[in-house]
Amino acid sequence: MKLTAKVSILAGLLMAVTVTQSYLTISRAENTLRHTEHISQRDTLFNNAVHTMETSFFAYDDQMNMYVLVAKLGNQNALANETYAQALGFEKQFVNALSTAQNVNTTAKAVKLLNDVSQQINAYNTDAQIVHQDVINHRIAQAISMQTVGNNAPSNAIMPLLNQLVQIGQNNLSNALTSVRNNQSAAISFAWIAAVIQLLFVALALWGIQYFAVRPIKTLKTVAEHLAEGNIEDQVTYTSRDELGDLATSFRAMMSYLAEAGKVAEAIGQGNLTVNPAAKGPKDVLGHAIVAMHQRLREVISAMQDMGHLVHGNVTELNDLASQTTDATQQISMAISQTAQATGESSHGLQQIAASMQQLKAAVEQVATGTNLQAEQVQGGEHALNNMKTAQLSVKEAASRMEQLAAQSRQAAQEGRKQVEETLSAMSRIADVTRNTAEAISLLGKHSERIGAIAGTISEIASQTNLLALNANIEAARAGEHGRGFAVVADEVRKLAEQSSQEAKNVSELIRTIQETVQQSVLSMEKGQQEVMTGQALGEETRGALEGMEKAVTQVAGEISVLTETIRTFDIQSEGVDQGIRQISKIAQDNSAAAHEMAAASAEVTDTIQGLAAISEETAASTEEVASTSQHVAESAGALAEKARELSLVASRLDELVSQYQL
Structure with missing residues (x-):
């Protein structure tokens, strides 16, 4: 079976x-x-229905009690009818909730309790109908007796029944939760069992993969590592009919091929070139490379044998040529020595002439430097004069701006003095208004005191009226049915008296607050008058300061006018200085140009002489180099003879090595 089929079967089983x-x-x-959703819906509906029955019964009973009380008051037919209608609405809500509970819960105990509740609510409804008929027929006392005493039996029986139903709902919910927990525990146990089975199957699959795939792959990996190290002695014994078996067969063929190539390489290493290697096919790169290497090696060995014979023949001729070269180089060396001596004397004379021209060039450069320095100083003076003129313009502009600022300051001081005078006048008017306001506030305080006295009087009258109303109530109670209307009027008078007393107290509190505010306002107005007086004094001081500033600004304007006139005179004088400096600058520039021309001429002569001296020195150096070269040639000729002898020895050794190979 193929490895792919084995892996597919394992994967299919694991997936299944x-x-x-x-x-x-x-x-x-x-x-x-x-199951959980079903239990949740059933128990939720049942518990909600029971809770609705509790709340609706309480509301039903309360509305019936309210209905009787409203009917007792009389003249409240609309309110009584509305109350009774609300009671019927709660009764209908109770019946609907009871029907829902009967449809949801099917236990025998719950059904019995719900039937009992249905009987009791029917009895209560019957009593409620009797109460309603008594109210319609104006039998209020009988209606109250029926509502408070007659229906005690069904009213007292319903609540225990509802409590038992609540307990049943809680028990059902607890049992449902227990069932859900049991189902969850069973599901968890099943999941654990399935997980264990799956783990066992996975372990079995891993063992199969380890035995049928990983084990032979590790064996082939070990053989491949040994092959990488050059060891071809291992044997691959694994056999199978899958892909790994095919891979093992390929490994055995490859090892056989490498063993044959190793034998050919071993024969070549021993010098035996008589073994002819052969390639396995057109794609055998290594085989073709070994064949080509074997052929090229045979050709190289043959060529080396031929070259050895040629080297032996040429070594003798090379020794003769080296002897002739040594004699010729000695003659060339003597002629070069004479030429070098004459060239040295010529170079010395040219160097003395060049030194004299250097001194002349230095003198001319000093003159040019002095002229340049003078020209730079003149230019510096001209630059300083330009800066001074720029500064004069800046000073002139600053003086002009100072004149404008002085005029503006004088005008601002005058306007400020006028504004201060207007402010003083306005503060005088404010002081008058403040005094008048203080007097008005004081008068308001006196009026508020009178209002407070009036409020106190109203409070006393209300107290007396309240006492009279109480006495009237007492007398009406003594009169019985005949004094009932008078009692209602007395009660209303008492309420009106209490309300009047309360309002009088509120007015008194308001008057006291107004009086406190008036006192604070009087104090604030007095402080305001003091601040106004202080402001008037400061205004007088400010007016005096502005008058002094106006005088000082006028004096500064006069001084600025004198400064402006002085600057104009200085401008006229600086123009004459500027013309003189420009003439001096032109003369200095002419002198500098002449000095530069002389320095350039002397530099050209010096360069020419230095060029001749350099040529002479180069000639001397060249002769020395030629002499040195001839000496090196002589030495090289001797070395060449020595190398020829060494080459002869190498050729002999090469013949010995080539003779070891069998072609």
Whole structure:
């Protein structure tokens, strides 16, 4: 069986186990979820219905009690009818909740309790109808007796029944939760069992992969590592009919091929070129390379034998040529020595002439430097004069701006003095208004005191009226039915008296607050008058300061006018200085140009002489180099003879090495 088929079977089995486990787990989880939802809906509906019955019965009973009380008051037919209608609405809500509970819960105990509740609510409804008929027929006392005493039996029986139903709902919920927990525990246990089975199957699959795939791959890996190290002695014994068996067969063929190539290489290493290697096919790169290497090696050995014979023949001729070269180089060396001596004397004379021209050039450069320095100083003076003129313009502009600022300051001081005078006048008017306001506030305080006295009087009258109303109530109670209307009027008078007393107290509190505010306002107005007086004094001081500033600004304007006139005179004088400096600058520039021309001429002569001296020195150096070269040629000729002898020895050694190979 192929390895692919084995792996496919293992993967299919593993997938089948996983899908089966997942399907069973999901099915059990869905069943548990559906059961939980069913229990949740049933218990929620039942508990909500019982709770609705409790709240609606309480509301029903309260509305019936309210209905009787409203009917007792009389002249409240609309309110009584509305109250009774609300009671019927709660009764209907109770009946609907009871019907819902009967439809949801099917236990025998719950059904019995719900039937009992139905009987009791019917009895209560019957009593409620009797109460309603008594109210319609104006039998209020009988209606109150029926509502408070007659229906005690059904009213007292309903609440215990509802409490038992609440307990049943709680028990049902607890049992449902226990069932859900049991289902969850069973699902968890099943999941653990399925997981263990799946783990066992995975372990079995891993063992199969280890035995049928990993083990032979490790064996082939070890053989491949040994091949990489050059060891071809290992044997591959693994056999199978799958892909790994085919791979083992290929490994054995490769090892056989490498063994044959190793034998050919071993023969070449021993010098035996008589073994002829052969390639396995057109794509055998290594085989073709070994064949080509074997052929090229045979050709190289043959060529080396021929070259050895040629080297032996040429070594003798090379020794003769080296002797002739040594004699010729000695004659060339003597002629070069004479030429070098004459060239040295010529170079010395040219160097003395060049030194004299250097002194002349230095003198001319000093003159040019002095002239340049003078020209630079003149230019510096001209630059300083330009800066001075720029500064004069800046000073002139600053003086002009100072004149404008002085005029503006004088005008601002005058306007400020006028504004201060107007401010003083306005503050005088404010002081008058403040005094008048203080007097008006004081008068308001006196009026508020009178209002407070009036409020106190009203409070006393209200107290007396309240006492009279109480006495009237007492007398009306003594009169019985005949004094009932008078009692109602007395009660209304008492309420009006209490309200009047309360309002009088509120007015008194308001008057006291107004009086405190008036006192604070009087104090604030007095402080305002003091601040106004202080402001008037400061205004007088400010007016005096502005008058002094106006005088000082006038004096500064006069001084600025004198400064402006002085600057104009200085401008006229600086123009004459500027013309003189420009003439001096022109003369200095002419002198500098002449000095530069002389320096350039002397530099050209010096360069020419230095060029001749350099040529002479180069000639001397060249002769020395030629002499040195001839000496080196002589030495090289001797070395060449020595190398020829060494080459002869190498050729002999090469013949010995080539003779070891068998062609």
